[in-house]
Structure formats: C-alpha cells, structure tokens
Amino acid sequence: MEARRDVFQAIADPTRREIIGMVAHQSLNVNSLAEKFDVSRQAVSLHVKILQECGLISIRQQGRERYCEAKLEGLGEVSQWIEQYKQFWMDKFDSLDKYLTKLQSEKKTDK
C-alpha cells in the first residue's frame, strides 16, 4: 500500500470520502474519527495518512493528539476535471437543478 496515490484515487474509497465529510465541518483527532467507523483505528489512521499525502487534509499536532483539518482546495483537481465535461451534459438538462432532481430520484435505490 505504498504507491503514490493521487486525489482521484483518494476519493475513490467511500470511507475516505466520509472522513473528508466529517473533517470538513470540524477538526477531529484520529481516535474520535476512528470511533465513528467499524474498522480499526489503524485502518482509519492509514486512510488519514493517505488523505494527508494527497493534500486533502492536514494534521495539526496538539500534544499527543493529531487533529485532522480538511483542505478542500485539494479537490480542485477533481473539480476542474469534472467541470470540463459539465457543460456537455448540462445542455441536455437545461439546468443543474433539473439534473440534481433527476439524480436524487435515481439515488433512491442506493443504501
């Protein structure tokens, strides 16, 4: 698990996306983050490390605790990539809202 990962890879994992979501609202140290998941602290710790390496979060050491803070700008690369295609499909739907509504109704099958 030592390959150089990029942001696209980082957000491919649902657990990591969740971590980003949680940290986006408030900084959390590794342990309290780990408590929210079913996997071990180690597993979460590793996800955190990966996210950090990709520049999606930063760590603020405070005593023996390490607080994770979201660096959402790191998503810019993905945003940019998506953006270039957005217009292509937006035309077909006239408006984003229309599209989102559609997406929402399709998503009802998930989870």
Added chain:
Amino acid sequence: MEARRDVFQAIADPTRREIIGMVAHQSLNVNSLAEKFDVSRQAVSLHVKILQECGLISIRQQGRERYCEAKLEGLGEVSQWIEQYKQFWMDKFDSLDKYLTKLQSEKKTDK
C-alpha cells in the same frame, strides 16, 4: 475483478479518465480506442466494460463493431459531491480563476 464498482472508482483510474476524454469528443469503437493506448486491446476492453457498468459510457453495436459513447451525466454524482465542498474553499480564493492558476502552476511537476 468482479466487484460492483461505483463512479468514483471508475474515474480513479487514469486510463479510464483518458478513455472518457477521448470518447467525449467522438464515439470510438473498442479497437480504435485500444490503438491509442500502450496496453492490450483486452485491457482497454475491460476498462470500457467497467465504464459502461458505471453508466459513464454506452455501447452502440454496429455490425461487429461496438462504438463507445460518453454518457457524461454519469459524472453527476461526482460533480454533486464536489459541489458541496466547493464553496468551502472558493471563499479562500475569491475566484475560480485565481484558484485554477494556482493549480496550474502546481501541476508543472507532474508528468
């Protein structure tokens, strides 16, 4: 290689992102797509299959050829996910342009 993949996973692979990029401009059959890459036709064929399963491209069978057409709406899920965080970091940069410029200069180290 049989797990149910989602869109985030699909675009995590650079080859698949390239395929999307190519197909976004014009439909291409599997073989002409494969010619553009260093990997075997089979490998590309598999990527195509994955992209299709994730709803990012659709296949139009025409004789013995299978044309891949981009279904960029499939990126909506990712777009939506990114969008929710975009405001968070946009504030810090005032404008998208400013941000993109920054990203660009950082990217000079890549490839």
Added chain:
DNA sequence: TATATACGCAAGCATTTACTTGCGCAATAA
C-alpha cells in the same frame, strides 16, 4: 513515578485490480 491514552510503524493476509495471453465466434471482405 506508575499507568493510561493517542498514535505511528510494521508484518501478515485476503481481495481486488490491472494486465496478459489464448481461444472462440460473429460480421465483413476477398
């Protein structure tokens, strides 16, 4: 100072991934 807490490092393991090669089959061209 002794003990508990927060974490990272590292080794081990089952899957998944990305590819490859070989084979078979239907559609087209000779």
Added chain:
DNA sequence: TTATTGCGCAAGTAAATGCTTGCGTATATA
C-alpha cells in the same frame, strides 16, 4: 465460401489495496 477483422470470455499473474494484530513511544493523568 474462406479469410480476416472486431471483440468478448476466460484463466493466470503480479502488484496494489484495505484491514488486522502486535509493539513501541511520546504525552497526559493518577
């Protein structure tokens, strides 16, 4: 009809991924 071409379906393989279980080490707390 007989090659040839386009492509999917395995089967096999090396590497990557996600996770776990020890173990070690600072930093707090009793």
